[in-house]
Amino acid sequence: MGIADTIQRVPDVVPMRGLSGAWVWSPAPRMHYAAAQDASRQWLFRLNVLDGFDEPLLAAVFAFARSRGSAGSPLGGRSLVVLDGFSHPGYDFDVVCLVAQEVHGYSTKAYPELASVAVGAFPAFRCEFSGTETAQESAARFSRMLRPGSLTRRPSPYVKMRYSNARTRGGSMGSALGFTTVDVLTRELGLLEGAPGSFVEFQNFEQRTFQAVSSLDGTLSIAEGDAEVRVDPEALVALGERLVRSGGPRPTAS
Template identity: 45%
Template sequence: MDIEQAVTDIGNVEEVPGLPKAWRWSPMSRFVFSLAMDVDGCWAYQMNSIDAHDKGLARAVLTFARQHQLGRGSDARPLAVVPGFSYGTYQFDAVAAASPPVHGYHHGRNEDLNELVSAVFPAYQCEFRGDENLEVAVLRFKRMLRPTVITRPPVPYLRMRYENTKTGGGSVGPSRGFTTYDVLLRELSLLEDSPGSFVEFENLRGEVWNIEWNGSWLVNGTPQDCPPSESLAASALRCP
């Protein structure tokens, strides 16, 4: 497939200054799409942004993705991540790529192009375990990570289950499910004075913390004098 021709056919496309074989376009006022073709013309890397746009960041992400051939090929993982990225004052420390079945950027418009594009975005290492299957990758990419928002904070890899005897809140079943950092902090803050309550959470390395209140604090079975702090949670989740 001729990727360059397919991109040109989109319309209203301009070249990205300082980056060969790269183009950007805006399908509507809130969005800017940027795409760089691989050196052999057989694959491309696309970064989308909404509301806030930074041409320098987009160029840096596309350059990094192309250098590492991030997410290239049909055998690529649903979510791939390469650390070592930095740009300006942003706190991002990696670039991630979603595979064609995950992102669907050109689904319904140009299926052939869709199958030759990685959706790349600036990311944080704490957001990825590295073994995400297709179902998890779609959930994380489309509902949690907000990959098109360049001002976003980290969304750490976090699975949790909990029960609170005072509020009556709790998770369903014995398995830990994906949740967000703010939910973890909220449930930790509600534990005190709730005998029999607990919060159990897991980070990207599969490390598990179990925090209980039974008249005093227990963290992984060890008594603690103070309630778990936000810094403990951030450190456990390896947030930057």
Template identity: 40%
Template sequence: MDLQAVVAGFKGAAPLPGLADAWHWSPVRGIEFAGALSADGQRLLQFGGRDSYDHELAVATLEFAREWEKGIFDRNPFLGALEGFRAPAGRRPFDVVVGVAPEVHRFYRVELPELTPFVRLTFPAYACEFSGGESLDEAETRYRMLHLNHLNHLGREPLPFLKMRFANTRTGGRSTNSGRGFTGPQRLVEEFGRLEGGPGSFAEFENRHGRVWRVEWHGAWYIAELDAQDGAPRETVLDELVEFAMERLRD
């Protein structure tokens, strides 16, 4: 496929200042894209922003992605992330560039499906958001979470990698999946609060490093790290528990 010719045909496409073999286009008001050919010219690396497009950040992201594309996907061929990125001054402290494979993003599947296999989406992100071990199904779930809530908003806060499992004897609420499933930090905090008054209730949470903690209610909140040498539960209070969990998620 002649990627240069395809991109040149996009509505409003023009060369991207500051980066060779790269373009900028905007299909509708408020949504803007930038794309660059990969180093070997075989793929389109694409960056996007919704009501928050940033030219300098786009150039920096695409430049990093082009130079380090192999490293981005070394650990995970579906949803890869590589540390070492530094966003331009005045931006959020993004510290990784992420690459999303066609099997996950399925971009252009309706209007130009023949282009989809040649496109890798790239965006700046935070290291705490990815484990590197996501399966294809997990990569799809994680991409949807970021895309729907954060991905195109370049002033966003981190959405840390978080898996949770819980059961509450007081409310009757419990996880519907057999293991820990992805969720957001706010949901975890809510479940911590709901444990109060429910003997035997628990909430487990896992961070991107695969470390898991279990919180139980036995007249007070108790927390222990699973599979740790010193995994004995210790009593805590809700504010300290929330602060501890948020720190572990940002590790």
């Protein structure tokens, strides 16, 4: 039995408006599921939405993913693929993200034949992905931070961080950078003021690493590689947020 035949067995499923080979259904109040075949008809794009269902947006997402397909799996053996260049009226999304079954975890118990062909596809923001995430990291971000099932969500930038603050005695364990949120990053950058000997090291979606330091003489600086500039507390927080949301030029003195 083919993918289309299997999907059409789903209770209350109806064709998606505006896109052939695509379907929508609602298994419970507030829950909306959508699916579409890829160009080869060998794979199935999926997205589960909670509230705020926008069928034209989902049709555009699936059509974009379908148009960017190539021979073989849409994922090419990876757990996460970012497709640049997406846009849709009324939204700020600028990419479509594809994720493997081990990342999206959509249940296929009722239709196990779909487990091996289901690819999560959702609208997203470029600042949310580095493209180097492991399957485990992608799954954790998908379920805890990105909220891909919300079509009205705001960006959740890719941020990895470690820090140590001599004044608050707060800090991370070990030398590895761990995922965090923009709110945590900006809070810790703000707490560097008046905390000599403290630092915040962070990485953005471009895989660029920055180190903000409160020196023993009380001055604040931020460095990327060998490029270091002194900054005031307010500028440091604003710069840190800009670097993880949009990347851009190396830090410079304001």
